[in-house]
Amino acid sequence: MPMAPPPEILAAFEAAKGFMPADEGLALYAAATEAGRLGLPLLEVGTYCGRSTVLLADAARGAGVTALTVDHHRGSEEQQPGWDYHDPETVDPELGLMDTLPAFRRTLHRAGLEDHVVALVGRSPQIAALWNSPLALVFVDGGHTDEHATADYEGWAPHVAEGGLLVIHDVFPDPVDEFTGQAPYRVHLRALGSGAFTEVSATGSLRVLRRTGPGI
Ligand SMILES: C[S@@+](CC[C@H](N)C(=O)[O-])C[C@H]1O[C@@H](n2cnc3c(N)ncnc32)[C@H](O)[C@@H]1O
Numbered sequence: 001m002p003m004a005p006p007p008e009i010l011a012a013f014e015a016a017k018g019f020m021p022a023d024e025g026l027a028l029y030a031a032a033t034e035a036g037r038l039g040l041p042l043l044e045v046g047t048y049c050g051r052s053t054v055l056l057a058d059a060a061r062g063a064g065v066t067a068l069t070v071d072h073h074r075g076s077e078e079q080q081p082g083w084d085y086h087d088p089e090t091v092d093p094e095l096g097l098m099d100t101l102p103a104f105r106r107t108l109h110r111a112g113l114e115d116h117v118v119a120l121v122g123r124s125p126q127i128a129a130l131w132n133s134p135l136a137l138v139f140v141d142g143g144h145t146d147e148h149a150t151a152d153y154e155g156w157a158p159h160v161a162e163g164g165l166l167v168i169h170d171v172f173p174d175p176v177d178e179f180t181g182q183a184p185y186r187v188h189l190r191a192l193g194s195g196a197f198t199e200v201s202a203t204g205s206l207r208v209l210r211r212t213g214p215g216i
Contacts, residue, residue, distance in 0.1 A: 003030040003033050010022070013054045017090075019051070019085070024203050026203075027201060027208065028139065029059055031208045034165070036136060038164055039136070041067070041068055042139070043159075044139040046071060046141035046143075050103070050104040057111070057116045065136065068117070070122070070142070074098050074099070076144060078180050101119075105119075124151065124152050124156075135159045136165070139167040140152045140156065140169065141169040144184060146186065149186070153190065153216065154216065160211045163211060172184070172185055192209070195213050197210065198210050
């Protein structure tokens with residue numbers, strides 16, 4: 001299994017709405033490809049319009065596993081109307097609320113990856129509370145407040161299998177660089193301090209950690 005996505009997958013990633021730059025996408029793809037060898041599902045928190053999901057889905061297809069992606073599709077705080085990351089095209093005109101589910105489904109369909117993804121639509125802690133099986137990879141890219149980032153870590157990191165990977169997005173050690181707050185950085189520090197995870201790589205704001213011990 002190649003560690004870099006084929007050109008059509010990279011093109012689908014770049015065509016999708018979203019915030020992840022290409023270098024971080026390539027690092028995520030490499031991590032997902034490696035983790036897929038464990039033969040367990042890959043899970044993402046924070047689907048948005050499916051930009052990163054395309055990469056996880058293709059890696060899952062290559063490994064013969066399923067990619068799971070969790071989102072309530074109503075947007076994070078910084079994506080709401082009036083905030084820097086708001087995109088008016090993501091608003092459902094009938095309800096006047098954000099709904100990124102249609103754009104996500106279009107992204108996956110265009111990439112030919114629908115069969116390799118299960119979308120879990122709801123609040124991350126609520127879904128995590130129902131989850132009880134090991135995962136090869138958990139990619140945390142959901143809400144960026146301390147409340148949400150901590151809940152995502154506490155809800156999903158326990159399910160990362162031995163040798164599996166925990167990937168955290170938007171880790172900004174320097175407050176000067178951060179765009180959406182430093183909660184992911186605090187979660188990153190907590191994971192390293194737990195003794196359960198060891199850093200494998202850092203690309204831009206993306207951190208890849210491997211489970212090397214029990215707990216969180
Ligand atoms: C930064 S975006 C994800 C970006 C995406 N991974 C990409 O590469 O384009 C964060 C997403 O997390 C979702 N989200 C925020 N808090 C959530 C929660 N508590 N439960 C479920 N989804 C949540 C938002 O709806 C939003 O779509």
